[in-house]
Amino acid sequence: MNDRYDAGHGGGQEGPYEIVGYDEYGRPVYRQAPAQQQTYDPYAQPGQQTQHAQQEYGYDPYGTGGQQPSAPYDPYANYGTGRQAPVPPQGAYDTAQQAPVPPQSPQSPYDPYAAAGGQPQARVAEQTARIPQQAGPREEPEGPGAAGPAEPGAAGPEYHTEEFAFVEEPDGDSEDVIDWMKFTENRTERREEARRRARARAVALVVVLALVAVGGIGYLWYAGKLPGMSSSDSTTGGTTAAGAQKRDVIALHLHDTDGGSTSTALLVNNTTTQQATTVLLPNSLALTGDDGSVTTLAKSVDDDGPDATQDALDSVLGTAIEGTWRLDTPYLQNLVDLVGNIEVDTDADVPDPDAEDDKDAAVLVHKGEKQTLSGKMAVAYATYQASGEAQDAQLERFGQVVHGVLRKLSSDAQAATTTVQTLGMILDPPLTDKDLGSFLASLADLAKGGDHKTALLPVQDDGTLSTEDSSGVVKDVLGGTAKSPDEDAAVSVSVQNASGDKNNTAKVRITLVNGGFAFVEGGTASAAQATSEVLYADAADKENATEVAKTLGLPTSTVAKGDVSANARVSVVLGQDYEPAS
Structure with missing residues (x-):
């Protein structure tokens, strides 16, 4: 079939194109007849002479009769379909039928939207290649009565969702949101970690308190201080607890250089119970020497010396004396003056020993509470024993003076050592100035805190110890055992x-x-x-x-x-x- 189409007349005539089918919109599709070998150039400039211009039957889709065509109208320019739909030329809507568009050939692509002067079609292809494939507009009716251009206010073409391609653009606040989420997550983790640490600390505190409570109860039981448990209990636990306590013991011998008598006391520092005690020992206490001979404490101090007396006391009392402090009355007087006098609740009026006779003797120490005693007064009171009075009374006064001195002595070891060195005494080895100063400082600290007491060792008439009477002092204070004479012992x-x-x-x-x-x-x-x-x-x-x-x-x-x-x-x-x- 060799039908030709004349766009200028709006009808189909014989020509170099033939209809080969219809597109999806119902428009006819043409192809060039084989008999024609000329190239179609719809945008040839006026006056240009080509081989096609010499043919009288050249195709002019715009019907311009050789005039330069106007810019083409493209109602679908914004909705690319992947292939170009037919575009009516100028005046096409005046005819009853839309003008057909010549088909594109691979050799000469057809560009109905090119600007006047003929821009390269490769540029159009480059631009249209970026347009995603979309469905074309709805089908328009053809033939007589076909609708013309859309009137103002008329409903536009209908589009579907699949006709558009959406590109997700990055949100400027997305990183802030991510940072906030990370911060929230980290803060939650920190809170959980803080809660775990708090729970761990609480558990540790409970465990520590439990251990302290158990340790405290165990110590009270060990020391025999639990309610209903006396320190003098005869149970094994009570005896072991009293015997296992740590004690520091020093023997103190006061020598009266004027009267010739002696007074003995044991200074005890129980470092376990933090209790200090001055144990007064009567001179009638019977001691046994290494040779088996029996003597009294007074005779042992005067005749046997400090070492033998210390060993004899350890044997009879079951204790461990660390040293012996011999204190002559002149040194006691200097010691009281160095600490700045003492206060004692005196129980008797003490005459001045320097008076020439008893008739003219003046009272040096008056009986009464909180009497301030100087060095001389303290010596007179500590050695005073009234006529017909037992030695125990004199020992009690000696103990009061010792307590008063401890309360006034410095609790600092260095200061107490300096006081001892100032006295200028010659101590019996192995006791040294530093050892004695440190020991007295610890006793002074306890005495100032109300943890110092005085106890008298009960001795029977024959100088022996009664286990029942002396157990409170020997066992509880000294941590020893009173030894009664054995039946098989030497007479x-x-x-x-x-x-x-x-x-x-x-x-x-x-x-x-x-x-x-x-x-x-x-x-x-x-x-x-x-x-x-x-x-x-x-x-x-x-x-x-x-x-x-x-x-x-x-x-x-x-x-x-x-x-x-x-x-x-x-x-x-x-x-x-x-x-x-x-």
Whole structure:
């Protein structure tokens, strides 16, 4: 078929194009007839002479008759379909049928939207290639009565969602949102971590409090201070607790340089219970020497010296004395003056020992509460023992002076050491100035806090210790065990020398110890006695008294029942008839 189409007349005639089909909009699709080999140039400039211009039947889709066509109208320019829809030329809407668009050929692409002058079609292809594929507008009716251009106010073409392509643009606030979410997440994690740490601390605190409570109860039980548990309980737990406590003990001997008497006390610092105690020891306390002889505390201090006395006290009391402090009365006077006087609740009026006679004796220390004592007054009060008064009263006064000194002494170890060094005393080894100063400072600290007390060791008439009476001091304060005389122990023999020869005392001592007896020093009689005596108080000791007489070479007639020294089972009075063994 060789039908031609003349756009200028609005009808189909024979020409170089033939209809090969219809597109999706119902428009005819043309192709160039094979017989024609010319190239179609719809935008050739006027006056240009080409091979196609020489043909009378050239195709002019705009019907301009060789005039330059106007800019083409493209109602679908913004909605690319991937291929170009037919575009009516100028005046096309005046005809009853839309003008067909010549098909594009690969050799000569058809660009109906090119500007006058013929822009390269590659540029159009580059621009249209970026337009996504979209569906074309709805189909318009063709033929006579076809609608012309849209009137103002008329409904525009209908579009569908699939006709558009949406591109998600980055939001400027998205990073801020992400940062906020990270911050919120981190803050939540920190809160959870803080809660976990708080719970861990709470658990740790509960555990610590529980351990402290258990430890406190255990300590009270160990120290025997739980309610209903006395320190003097005879149970194993109570005894072990008292014995296991740590104590520092120093023996203090006060020597009266004027009267010649001595007073002894044990200064105890219980570092476990933080309690200080001054234990007063009566001079009548019976001690046993290394040679088995029995003596009193007073005689041991004067005759045997500090070391032997310390060992004897450890043996009888079951304690461990670390050192001995010999304090003569002049040093006590200087010590009180150095600490700045002391306050004591005195229990007696004490006369001035420097008075010439009793009638003119003035009262140096008055009886009363909170009496301020100087060094001289403190010495007079500590050594005072009224006529007919037991030594225990004098020991109590000595203890009061010691307590007053501790309350005024510095609690600083260095300062207390300086005070001790200022006194200029010569201490018995192994005690040193520094050791004594530190020890006294610790006692002073406890005394100022109300943790210092004074206790008197109860001693029986014979100088021995009663387990029942002395257990409160020996076991609880000293942590030792009172030792009562054993039934199989050597018989103690008290010897008083009335022979007129002082050397006989030492000779008798050697003889009795070698004979298996315990020697007890009885002193020297004021007057000589012609006949010796061997006395016993208990009938059970009559045989022992007879053996003592035979050992000393005395006749059995000298054995009789009578008064015996308190710290011995047999008493011997050496007369002038005594002849020591050769």
